[in-house]
Amino acid sequence: MTVEWFDLGQRLYAARTGQPVARLTHAPVVVVPHPVAVRARRDGDTVTVAATAPGITPASASGMAALDLLGTLGVTLTADSGATLVTDDPATLPLLHRLARTAPPDSDQDTVAAHIAWWRDRADFPGGRAVVDTLDACRARWMLGTAPDAERAPVTWRRWLGLTDDSVTGLLDLHDLLSDGEPLQWLDTLVADDEYAYGTAQSEHSDGFDWRRPDTTSRAAFGLRSRCDAADLLTAALLTDPLYRRRAVHSGHVVTGTAHPLRDKLRRVEVTSARLDARLRPGNDVTGWVGTPGTSGAPFSATVAAATVRAGHLVLTVSGTTGVGAPDDGATVTLIPAPPSTGMQGRGRRNYRALYAARRSWLTTGRTPTATRRPVPLDVLVAGAEPS
Amino acid sequence: MRTIPALTPKAPVVATATPPPGLTPTPPPRPPAPPIPDDPITAGVLHSAWSGDPAIVVPSPPGAGKTRLVALLAASLAGRADLRVGIAAQTRDQAAEIARRLNALDCAARLVWSAKHPAPDLGRGPAMIVTGRNVRYSTSGGGVIVATTARWIFTEPGALACDVMIVDEAWQATYADLGALGAFAPQIVCVGDPGQIDPVVTGETRRWADSPTGPHLPAPAALLAAHGDAVSVVTLRHTWRLGPDTTALIQPAFYPDLPFTSRRPPEHLTDADGHRIPELTARTVTSTAGPGDPALTSACADAARALLAAALTTTDGTRPLTPADLAVVASHVSQAAAVRALLADLPDVLVGTANQLQGMERTAAVVLHPLAGYRDPNAFSTDLGRTCVMLSRHRAHLTVVTDATTPAVLRTAEPTRAVTAHRTLLDALLTS
Numbered sequence: 001m002t003v004e005w006f007d008l009g010q011r012l013y014a015a016r017t018g019q020p021v022a023r024l025t026h027a028p029v030v031v032v033p034h035p036v037a038v039r040a041r042r043d044g045d046t047v048t049v050a051a052t053a054p055g056i057t058p059a060s061a062s063g064m065a066a067l068d069l070l071g072t073l074g075v076t077l078t079a080d081s082g083a084t085l086v087t088d089d090p091a092t093l094p095l096l097h098r099l100a101r102t103a104p105p106d107s108d109q110d111t112v113a114a115h116i117a118w119w120r121d122r123a124d125f126p127g128g129r130a131v132v133d134t135l136d137a138c139r140a141r142w143m144l145g146t147a148p149d150a151e152r153a154p155v156t157w158r159r160w161l162g163l164t165d166d167s168v169t170g171l172l173d174l175h176d177l178l179s180d181g182e183p184l185q186w187l188d189t190l191v192a193d194d195e196y197a198y199g200t201a202q203s204e205h206s207d208g209f210d211w212r213r214p215d216t217t218s219r220a221a222f223g224l225r226s227r228c229d230a231a232d233l234l235t236a237a238l239l240t241d242p243l244y245r246r247r248a249v250h251s252g253h254v255v256t257g258t259a260h261p262l263r264d265k266l267r268r269v270e271v272t273s274a275r276l277d278a279r280l281r282p283g284n285d286v287t288g289w290v291g292t293p294g295t296s297g298a299p300f301s302a303t304v305a306a307a308t309v310r311a312g313h314l315v316l317t318v319s320g321t322t323g324v325g326a327p328d329d330g331a332t333v334t335l336i337p338a339p340p341s342t343g344m345q346g347r348g349r350r351n352y353r354a355l356y357a358a359r360r361s362w363l364t365t366g367r368t369p370t371a372t373r374r375p376v377p378l379d380v381l382v383a384g385a386e387p388s
Numbered sequence: 389m390r391t392i393p394a395l396t397p398k399a400p401v402v403a404t405a406t407p408p409p410g411l412t413p414t415p416p417p418r419p420p421a422p423p424i425p426d427d428p429i430t431a432g433v434l435h436s437a438w439s440g441d442p443a444i445v446v447p448s449p450p451g452a453g454k455t456r457l458v459a460l461l462a463a464s465l466a467g468r469a470d471l472r473v474g475i476a477a478q479t480r481d482q483a484a485e486i487a488r489r490l491n492a493l494d495c496a497a498r499l500v501w502s503a504k505h506p507a508p509d510l511g512r513g514p515a516m517i518v519t520g521r522n523v524r525y526s527t528s529g530g531g532v533i534v535a536t537t538a539r540w541i542f543t544e545p546g547a548l549a550c551d552v553m554i555v556d557e558a559w560q561a562t563y564a565d566l567g568a569l570g571a572f573a574p575q576i577v578c579v580g581d582p583g584q585i586d587p588v589v590t591g592e593t594r595r596w597a598d599s600p601t602g603p604h605l606p607a608p609a610a611l612l613a614a615h616g617d618a619v620s621v622v623t624l625r626h627t628w629r630l631g632p633d634t635t636a637l638i639q640p641a642f643y644p645d646l647p648f649t650s651r652r653p654p655e656h657l658t659d660a661d662g663h664r665i666p667e668l669t670a671r672t673v674t675s676t677a678g679p680g681d682p683a684l685t686s687a688c689a690d691a692a693r694a695l696l697a698a699a700l701t702t703t704d705g706t707r708p709l710t711p712a713d714l715a716v717v718a719s720h721v722s723q724a725a726a727v728r729a730l731l732a733d734l735p736d737v738l739v740g741t742a743n744q745l746q747g748m749e750r751t752a753a754v755v756l757h758p759l760a761g762y763r764d765p766n767a768f769s770t771d772l773g774r775t776c777v778m779l780s781r782h783r784a785h786l787t788v789v790t791d792a793t794t795p796a797v798l799r800t801a802e803p804t805r806a807v808t809a810h811r812t813l814l815d816a817l818l819t820s
Contacts, residue, residue: 002680002722124592217603217614220596221564224603227591235590252721276729277722283480283505303504309732314725351542355571358545362442362615363570369442369618372574374469376439383428384435 003250007143015145020160025243028140029178030187032084032129036073037171039087040066040095047099052168053083066099067109076111077118077205082198085119086175088134088154093123101212117211118201124227127187127234128194134171137178140238186237189342190230217366218356225352229345236339245293245336252277254293255316255335259327267321268305271333273314280304280316285338288318290331298325301338429624430457434464436620437552437577438471443619445558445608446579449639449648450780451629451749454579455482458556459489461577465552466530467495472550475534476569478560482747484508486556487534491515498523500535524548537565545571552577555607557747562587563610564603578608583642583780584746585773626651629749629783633667637816641809642776655784657698657709657752665698668786668820675791679761679769680722687789688716688723689730691754692737700751700784711736713751717778718742719758719769727756742777753782759810760791765798770806775813788817 014021037058038051049066052058053073061069070076075083085093097120100113122130138157150156155166161177163170204211215223238244239253248254257273271288280286284304289297300323308315316335327333355364362369376384436444448454458475465471477483480501487499491513498518501507507517524547525531533548537555540548550573555561558578561569565587570576589604596602600613612619625648627635635650657665671691675681698709715738716731718724728739738750742758755778759769768774779786795814801807 002678004678121595124595126592214599215596217567217601220599220601220603221567223595224562224564224589224591224593227593228589229591231590231592252725276725278725279721308735309729312729312732314729348542352568355541355545355568358571360545361567361570361572361574363567363576366614368615369574371440371442371618373440374438376435377468380431380435380438380468383431384433384438 001250003247006247006250010143011145011148013145014143018145020142020144022141022243023143023247024141024184024238024241025181026184026241027179027181028127028184028187029132029137029175030129030183030191031179032132032175034074034079034081034083035086035132035172035175036070036075036083037086037168037175038070038092038096039089039168039171040092040099042091042095042098047095049096049099050168052172054172058168063099064103064109067103067112070096070116071109071112075115077114077202078111079115081195082115082118082130082201084129085123085131086134086171087132088157088171088174090133090135093120093131096120105210111205114201114205114211118198121201121223122194122197125190125194125197125230127184127190127230127237129191130194130198132175132178134174134178138174141178184237185240186233186339186342190233193226193230218353218364221356222349222353225349229340229349232340233342233345236337239336239339242294242296245334248336249275249293252279253336255280255314256293257314257316257333257335259290259331259333260329261321261327262317266305266319267302267326268317268319269302269321269327269333271316271318271335272310273316276309276312276314278307278314278316280307280335280337282306286318286335287338288327288333288335289325290327290333292332293334295334299323300325300327429622430460433457433577433622434461436622437461437465437575438469440575441620442575443611443615444575444577445612445619445621446577446624447582447608447621447646448580448624449583449627449630449643449646450581450776451627451652451783452624452648453628454556454581454624455485455489457624458486458554458579459493459495462486462497462532462554463490463493463495466497466532470530471552472525472530473532474540474548474550474553474569474572475532476537476540476553476555476561477534478537478557480505480508480536482556483534483536484510487515487517490532490534495532497532497534500533500539502539525550537561537569540572541565541568543572548572551575554579556580558608559584559606560587560746561607562589562603563601563605563607563614566607566611567603576611578611580606580608582606582608582646583638583773583776585743585771585777588743625649628652630780631655631667631784633820634780634782634786637668637813637820638776638779641813642772652783653703655700655702655751657695657700657785658706660697665785666820667784668788668817670788670790670817670820672790672792672818673760675761675793677761679720680726681761682726684756684760684789684791685718685723685726685730688718688727688754688756691787691789692716692727692731692734695752695754695785695787696734698752698785709752712738714738715740715745715748715750715753715781716756717745717753717781718756719774719778723756742774745781746777748781749783750781751783752785752787754787754789755779755781757788757790757794757814759794759797760789762791763793763797765801765807765810767806770804770810772806772809775810779813790814790817 048062050060100116103109103113260270262268302318305319306317490497496514553573558580593604
């Protein structure tokens with residue numbers, strides 16, 4: 001079965017039952033202390049914002065008054081912790097950012113604008129708590145019995161999830177549904193990263209940092225590295241979810257098969273799978289356990305040493321098997337890519353920062369270089385410099 | 389941007405002048421330095437690096453001898469100029485291949501290699517594999533250290549500071565990584581192929597979507613945008629891999645700013661009846677079940693088997709084509725896995741995705757057209773870098789397996805640059 005057929009099967013099942021089909025066992029969104037539901041729209045040069053927070057009557061305002069409205073809802077860098085933007089419209093954050101850029105520095109709205117800039121930055125970090133795009137989160141958590149395009153409309157989700165309030169208050173209800181249950185593994189790490197970034201944003205704002213300026217070379221590089229780490233961690237987090245893994249078998253991200261330990265010094269195990277489309281390659285580190293993709297078990301770790309096809313079956317040879325869950329002969333095992341080490345990710349970011357902080361290189365500082373000339377031997381000069 | 393002009397064949401070599409001031413006047417014994425490169429382009433790059441240009445970019449078409457250039461440059465700078473040279477490769481395989489080339493040049497390069505992975509065979513010679521505390525330059529004279537970019541970035545710059553950092557396959561490295569590599573050396577040389585797959589970036593990049601110097605962009609492109617006036621550009625203008633028909637197909641489509649010509653020695657396939665097989669052929673298949681349609685992958689396997697009945701004629705003579713001469717290239721891992729299974733009795737046939745086979749070369753290749761099975765072209769299937777890699781792995785012959793519906797799919801699609809290029813390419817393939 002291809003992953004397209006798997007998705008179609010789920011969609012048809014949802015259509016027959018009239019109920020969303022779960023794609024995740026765990027919640028893709030964490031419970032947050034301070035959600036603020038916002039929708040923004042633009043009419044000419046005017047940006048109008050509708051917003052609310054739990055227990056507060058929704059309100060709307062335009063221009064600088066909209067920033068004031070957000071400020072009253074706690075969207076300000078002077079707050080002890082950052083607010084969470086909850087929205088169902090991909091245009092909202094860009095419009096808020098556009099509005100924020102109009103706030104004069106050192107004005108009353110400046111701390112609100114800087115908070116919006118923090119949202120805009122952190123929206124690129126999946127799985128965190130700074131910004132929740134409810135459409136993305138819904139699509140991650142459920143499948144509907146509709147045409148795929150219909151899932152791009154908030155009204156479709158409200159109808160299928162039984163939410164009648166189409167105001168921004170309804171967005172908070174949707175967020176409650178999305179965050180119901182045990183969150184995915186490592187979301188706490190991603191949330192902690194958001195909170196650390198909020199503290200940094202506060203410090204930078206009080207130090208006079210101007211978020212309106214383009215990123216420096218080093219800031220951009222570190223920002224990219226951090227984004228990639230967050231995306232890699234979320235990818236690994238999804239693979240810890242049993243329901244997600246059942247689908248991922250059909251995209252080749254999860255391999256399940258029968259184990260045959262070779263009982264040699266390298267602690268090698270052959271895993272024979274009926275599916276040939278595995279994405280695991282020699283050199284990949286894997287985590288495995290005895291059981292099917294929908295189950296969990298004591299894990300073992302290994303490295304893929306070889307991938308061959310034998311009698312129409314894929315045979316993955318993993319070596320260096322360690323861990324309490326090493327399989328016996330004939331056992332059904334499941335293999336997934338080993339998750340990134342959050343410790344190694346942190347070390348990588350520290351190294352990156354250190355390299356850019358070295359200040360020895362024109363590349364790390366962004367300054368245009370000047371040549372420091374060396375004398376060149378005559379033969380090299382002649383060979384390399386004679387024009388045609 | 390400073391473009392170094394095309395150079396004529398070099399003048400007779402003149403004896404090396406007095407060592408530059410500041411360098412050790414009586415260097416310790418060391419292996420003989422390689423001779424001055426015998427082609428003017430490599431000599432031009434060597435001159436530019438030796439004289440101290442802070443940034444050199446060497447754009448290259450497929451099969452132009454990038455690895456050879458990297459090895460010659462590093463060996464010359466280390467062996468003749470006593471410079472410490474770092475080489476950042478983008479994959480372990482590429483790092484090992486460079487170390488092999490350096491070894492063949494009698495250069496005592498050090499390849500940084502994790503003990504976790506089986507050590508590569510570098511062949512007989514002075515090059516060595518190093519780990520842990522041995523990852524360092526020799527205390528005197530020049531030297532070459534080869535490692536992946538990822539490994540360099542986990543290294544203390546004070547311990548491995550060098551004079552020149554050569555970035556191999558630099559269009560596969562991000563500008564962010566290039567900046568980090570810049571902490572090791574005041575001089576950067578970027579060698580790579582601008583037509584191929586962009587760096588793989590897993591994180592969101594919309595923050596820099598409008599920036600020509602975004603951290604996610606291919607390193608040389610952003611470097612030229614940021615510091616163009618300080619960058620010397622030396623262009624490789626000949627491919628030694630691709631034949632004239634392939635060159636005429638891909639140069640205008642993928643390298644509009646990099647004109648190059650074929651210098652591949654005469655080479656062609658003949659069928660069982662002795663008829664010459666064209667350099668480029670297309671085989672059209674009717675597909676109904678998406679990119680994973682078994683009809684597509686079966687056609688690729690059949691085409692590969694058919695080529696094994698062919699003979700290869702070169703200037704050295706004629707011999708049968710062997711499985712080791714063949715590659716099958718697909719876009720998707722699942723497609724490649726299916727073809728590999730269908731060719732399980734021919735394990736020497738190289739089967740893989742464009743990403744996996746980037747940088748590799750075979751006598752003949754079978755390519756599954758990246759739009760095969762699609763009814764709605766998406767960014768992945770129309771990516772020009774991926775297509776360029778797929779269409780440039782072969783020397784003598786390429787068979788492209790196409791979907792009968794693809795021309796109609798391209799006709800009805802929005803005419804983006806990629807779609808337009810694909811239309812032109814497919815038209816040329818189907819009429820070749």
